[in-house]
Structure formats: C-alpha cells, structure tokens
Amino acid sequence: MTAVATVPGTTRLGPAAKHRSRAIRNGLATAFITLSFVVVLVPLALVIGYVVSRGHQVFGVAFLTKEIPTPRDPGPGMGPAVLGTLLVTGAATLMAVPLGVLGGVYLSEYGKRGFVARVLRFFAEVMTGVPSIVMGLFVYTAVVLRTHNPNAFAGSLALACLMLPIVIRTTDEMLRLVPSDLREGSVALGSRQARTIVRIVLPAAAPGIVSGALLAVARAAGETAPLLFVIGSAYRTNRSLFNGSNTTLSVQIFNNARSPFLASQQRAWAAALTLIGIVFIFTVLARLVTALYSRRSTAQ
Amino acid sequence: MVADSPPVAHLSDGHRPPGRFADLAFRWVALLAGLSVLVVLALIAFSTTHEAWPAFSKEGIHFFTSKRWDVPGQHFGALAFIAGTLLVSAIALFFAVPVSIGIALFITEVVPRRLRRSIVYVVDLLAAVPSVVYGLWGATVLAPKSTGFYDNVARTFRSVPILHTLLSGQPVSGVSYMTAGVIVALMITPIITSITREVFATVPTSQKEAATALGATRWEMIRGSVFPHSRGGIVGAVLIGLGRAMGETIAVALVVGSATSLTGRLFSPGDTMAAVIANQFGEATDTYRAALVGLGVVLFAITIVIGVIARAFVARADARSAGA
C-alpha cells in the first residue's frame, strides 16, 4: 500500500472503510473531549448562579468592611471574616508552600527512586487523604489545648497541614517532567546541583508548581472543618494572628447559611460570593505573574 | 580525571555561584522539608490514636467489623462508614477521572492557543468554590431535583442483573451516596484537571508534530504521543484526587443522608467516616468522642491500605507495558 500524503489526518493508508472508522473515532473522541468541558460548565454555572442569587442583595463595600451584625439584624457586614480569611490562609500559604516546594525538590532531584524518597512519596499521598476535620482535631489537641489560646495561627497550622501534601506531590510530579537534558546541560556547564535546581529546573516547572500551589490555596481558603474548633469566633475585626479568637468567611458561611433568619442567610451567601471572588482573583493574579516572569526569564 | 570544583567565575548578574557548602546545605534543607511530612503524620497518628484509645479498648476488633453505631447504647462499629467512604470515593473517581482528562485534553489539544488561558480560568473558578458551598447547593438544589431522576434510572435498570441493586435505593429526598459522589466529583475535577493539564503541556511538541506528520488523526496523536508520556503524571493526579475524595468532610456531611447502613444501593442515604465525625463531634463527650476520633484513625489506616493497593496496581501495569 502506498501512502498518499495529502493533508494530515486524511491520508489513505488502506480501504475507505478503515479511513472512515479512524475519522469516526477521531470525531467521537473530539466530541467527548468537548463534552467534558460542557458537562462541567453546567454545574459551575448553576452553583455560581445560586450563590449570586442568594447573596447579591447584601453584598457591597459596607459588607466587606463592617462588623458582623447579630443574626436577626438585616444589615451588611463581614469585615472581620474577610480579614480573618486573608490572615489565616496567608499564614498557612507562607508556611506550606516553601516547605512543600522544597520537599518536592528533594523527592524529585535528590531522592528520586531511593528508599527514603519512596517512603516520603507514599506518606505524602496518605496525607492527602486525611480528612480536614482530623487535621483540625489534631491541632486542637496538640496545640490549642496546650497553649490555651484559640487563635488564627492555630487555624493556619491546620490549613498548612492540609496544603503541604498537595504542594509536595504536585511539585514532585512537575519537576519529574522537566526533561533531563536541561539538567545535564547545566551540569556540563559547571553548575552545582543546587544552582541547577534553583536556576534551571524550578523555573522550567514554575507554571506547574504554581498550579499546584494555587490548588492548595483554594482548598485552604474554602475549608471549614479544620477551623471550627481552633479559631474560636469573633464579630469584631481582629488583626492579630496570635492573639485572641478570629473568624473566617468559610466558618461564617457554614454557621449562617443554616440559620433560621433570612438576614443571616443572605450574609452567608454574600460571604460565599466574596470568598469565591477572593480566591479567583488571587488565582488569576498568580497565573499572570507566573506567565510574565517566565516570559521574562526565557527572553533573557 | 574528575573535576572536583569548577573554576569560580563571576556570573553575568554579578553573583558568585554557590560553593560546596551552600550546595550541601540546600540538599539538607530540602531533605528536612520532605521529612516534615513524616513528622506531621507521625504526630497526627500518635495524637489521634491516643485520644481514640478509650473507644478502641472498649470495642476491640468490633470497632472495625461491626456495622452497629449505637450512641445511646454506647456501641461503636465503623464498618458501615468504611464502606460508605469507599463507595462515595469510587463514585467520585468514576465521574471525575474521565471528565478531568477530557477537559485537560480540551485545553491542551482542542482549544486554540488564544482561548486557552480563559478556559483555564473557568477550571480555576470551579476550584475557588468553597466545599461548604458545594455541600449547601447539593443539599438544597441538587438533591431534591434528583429524586425523579433516580426513580427513572432505578426503573430502567430494574431487570439488569448487577446494576439493579447498585442503581436502586429509597431516594426520599435525594440525599444519597450517588449525590455525595457527584458533588465530590465536582470538587476533585479541578485538581485532577489542573495537574493533568500541566502534565500534558510538557509533552514535547516534536513528538506531537511527528505523529501528525505521519498522518495521525488528533485522537491517534493523543493516544500515541500524549498518553504514553503522561501516564505517570495522570496516575499521580488521580491519586491526589482520590485522597481529597476520601478526606472531604463538610460537603459530604450535608448531602450523603446520614443513615447508618451497609448497602450497595447507591441511591439510598448513607454516611462516610469524615461526615460522621463532622456531624456528631460538636455534641460528643467521653467515650463517644473517643470513638469519633477513632473513625479518623480508621480512615488513616484505610488511606494507607488503598495507597499500597494503588501503587501495586500501577507497578504491575507499568511492568506489563514495559515488557510489551
């Protein structure tokens, strides 16, 4: 059989039937792939639509800055929770991401397939399966009961424990995908391993690592269970990470959405809208910065 | 001839390259960071087992083998919840894995480059929704609307041998294993999609172009160039998604129905270990509280067992394909 090269995908390599079945399979595959995206769009639109429909009435600048009113009071106000979410999630990110990236670096660049690395990889996986509420209970027993101090930092610890395995595992996966000739080239030019990793490998895997970190941050910002018992509660803004109880948007949503008073429910859904907004904006910014940075470094 | 230390030059940005000490220090810092996982896990394991001990010593092996969770009578058996956790996770993976891989392929292979970033943002939006919102939406919107659907499906499959048991149950208000599984699938899709997409993006374009140049259709190119390169990454992504599915607490607690039953009927209400802890912890004291923490320990153990099984499975699949 001679191959008649025309346009890719339409080469006749056999009887017409075989060509047609390949085209059909290709069409089906493309249809399935496109359908997957559509299938996920529908619930996303429904959920976001639901949140907006139930929470837009009370949303606004006042909502983001004022104190949290009593359950019956119809006024806006989630300021303390907004700050609380930023504090708790921010501190957790600062703890988990550097630690996780370094851990992933060890697994991919130093440990590779060695025994220690295999054990660490396995247990990082196990750790992704620990329920968020168990992390919260652990911090409650091990930290809060000892310090007698429920505060935002205890919440950050619990969230950092949730984030750490995700960051380690995704960093590990992404670094392993960096082609080895990049590393070999760098070493051939005389770089030590640390320099190779920091200067060549990490930047190459940066978009993937950032993706993993963003997943972890999004999860942490939206988690309720680990925070319920360790941060206490507050209706006034508390700027301190270590002193006194605090509250976050996720906890407020959980408590208020199931309140009998319409005012509380509206505030809960507006808080949900706020939280989605904060996480999404942060994700967009992070991706933009990464894209800019990698464009700049490859242009150099 | 071994070049022990390369000549120390000054680089274009004015810095001196790190010496041997800095190199070693970096390696040790990275190792310690990795070990932090073991340290934290060991602390969690120790702390929770210690707290759960009163319940373990009271129940003994029945804690794992009995499906009776009787609070007034103080009998605690986790079997129904273990099964529930596995059921919900299986349903979630069943829906999430093909859809996530599909979306990842959509982003990397089908969508024109200019539109890629916006589609990625749509997936990010899915990840930005907090778990409690998914749970509340599931309980107030999805569950009630599903009752009719579940009834229809159950009727359709009534005569099919195995499926008729699976696809049945009393969907009195829509809360069930299936609803919980679907909600969890929604939540783990962005994780699996995001990682898989990054993995697909690292496939060398030369390989893809070579396949297309040889006359492959898009699907054949994906099967031939993208999948083989990405298999390890996809497995990693799925395992992370599985972990999240097993550990999801609040969303499941709101939609799984909170019924203690050991059943294969997916449309009936049930419970998972994490959901039971979340629902009952606030009011629990004494042995009851210890039993709830014990559920956490059991979940720990189950995750380890699943991890071992998953790894063995992947290793066998790898060995088979490598030998082929």
Added chain:
Amino acid sequence: MTPTTARRCLAPLAVVMLVAVGACGSSKKSGGASTTPGGGSQLPATTLSGSGSSFQDAFDEQVFRDFTSDAQKNVTVNYSPTGSGQGQTDLQGGLVDFAGSDSLVKAADVSKFKGALLYVPIVSAPITISYKLSGVTSLTLSASTIAKIFSSKITTWDAPEIKADNPSASLPSTPIVVVHRSDGSGTTANFTKYLTEAAPSDWTLGTDKVVNWASNTIGAAKNTGVAEKISSTDGAIGYVDFSDAKAANLTFASIKNAAGKVVAPTLAGATAAMASAPVTADVTVSPMNAPGTDAYPITSPTYMIVYENQTDHNKGTALKALLEYVLGAGQAKAESLDFAKLPDALLAKAKAQLDKIQIP
C-alpha cells in the same frame, strides 16, 4: 534588582510583616476601671469567650451584644456555637470562660474539669412537633402516639392512635415521613428524653444526642434543615426548636401534657414547665413531661456553665457582670428573641449561684 534578589527579599519581608501584624494586635489597653455618668463602673478592656450549644445561640448573640453596648462598653463577648459537647471540652481545657450547654456534664467527665462547676440556667424554649399535612391545620398528639410515630410503628396519618387523639379531625391516609436531625444535637437528646419519660413502653430507641432512627426516615442538618424538609414534604413530621419553627412558619401540634391538658408550644407553656419541674441542688431543671397544669411537656432548658473559682480578676469580674446582665435585663429581651424567660423562683436561685463565684 534581579528576580532572584527580589525573591530572596520576599520571604524575610513577609516574615517581618507577619510579626508586625502579630505585635500590633497584641497591645491591649490597660488601665483601671472608670466610671460612667449612668452609674456602675466600667470595666477595663477584656474579651470573654464562650462556646457550646447552638440552641441558645440566637439568644446569646443578641444579649451579649446588648451587654457590650448597654452595660460594659469595653468588654467584648464572643460565642462560638460548636455544640454543647465541644463547649464542655473547651471549658475543660480552659479555652473559654463559659460553656453554653443544653445538657448536664456526664458523671464520667466531671473529673476532667479544672475545678468545681456552676450551672446558671438562662432561658428555655419549647421543642415543637411540627408537621405538614394538607387539609389538617390543627393536631393534638399524646406522648404515646408521638413515640409510636417517631419509632416508625405508626406509618400513616389515619392510624387509630392519631384518630383517638383527634376525634373530630378528618385525617388522610398519607404516609408519615419522619424527619430527624442528622447531626448530633441537644434538641434530639431533650426530645428523646421526653419520650423516654413520658412514654417508656412505646419509645425504644433510647436517648442521646444521636439516636438510631429507622431507615425510612429523613435526616437533615440543624433545626433549619429539619424545618425545610418538613415544609417541603407533605405528610412530614419532625421536632424543631421554637425559634426555628417560627421563622420557617411551620404548623405545630399541641401536646397532651402529664396533667392531661392539651397545650400548644408557647413561651408561656415553657415557663410553666420550668416552674413546675423540681430544681436540683446545683440549680438544674428537667422540665420534660413536667407536672404543671399549663406546662408544655417538651421544654428544653439551657445553661451557661462556669468555673466557681475564677483565675483572672478582670475576666472573672466581667464574667459575673455578664451573667448578671443575662439574668437581669436579658430576661426581659428573651420573649422578643423567641425564648422563655426563667420563672421567678428559678431566677432567684440562678442569681444566688452568681454569689458563689470567687474572683481573685
């Protein structure tokens, strides 16, 4: 500045920022008490924290804020409705200044506390038996019928037991859908306690925060969840606390109490139950199936539990002031918040509890 240098500066900068934020928040105003024109000395700035029962949350949130705005401007009171059991655990660990609880501390847990405890009853409220049945706007139920309904022994609305309680009503044959709590709940504990005391031969599922309901019942989270399920299902019946049931506009059943009278779930009925029930030595009450003529038999009391010996002068003084407010001006606000204030005799005993608080 190169990207590397920028990155290197970022981490320490972030650490500095965090520490600064932490330090800023930790400075507290210190100083002695000052007097206000309206009389009564103002305490120095303190924060009190409590956790526990979500049953009393609607009362607490409002009254504690009023305490701050009306009585002690420098004292902030935070309350976290995580559940009575968790509240007790928090108090055991010294994490909170008071625990809100609908139930008493179990004997096995008493030794885990750091010292002697004081129960201060604050309010009570009826637990309604709410239902939705088309065409039926009023319903009377006796304890034995309720027990049989909720243990799934009676399955349709036209059962003979229900007919016997409602001789003049026309009841359809709709199947009964029982709605209960899926989460651990003091309301469940108190409701099942009532059934155990009022209908011991008919109620077999025991009493606790979680009970093993039959598999054809519906579980919903929190009172709001139960209320929602009841209002969206014809033939549904469930137990919902008064303020949630009122907010959801549910229809209540009237209950035949221990004295034989049929009483609707009202705040007056709750107060009557609390007044006729015996008070123990540590000022706790069990108004379930209370003997009073006008008592509503499914009434739930709720307490604030504090340590008798306070360890901090400022906090102890503030706590006592808070409790005095709750038992004073707070009682007048109870009705507008859908809670029943304490009957006079019990209120006097509760106030006497406050005298036992030792402040260093």
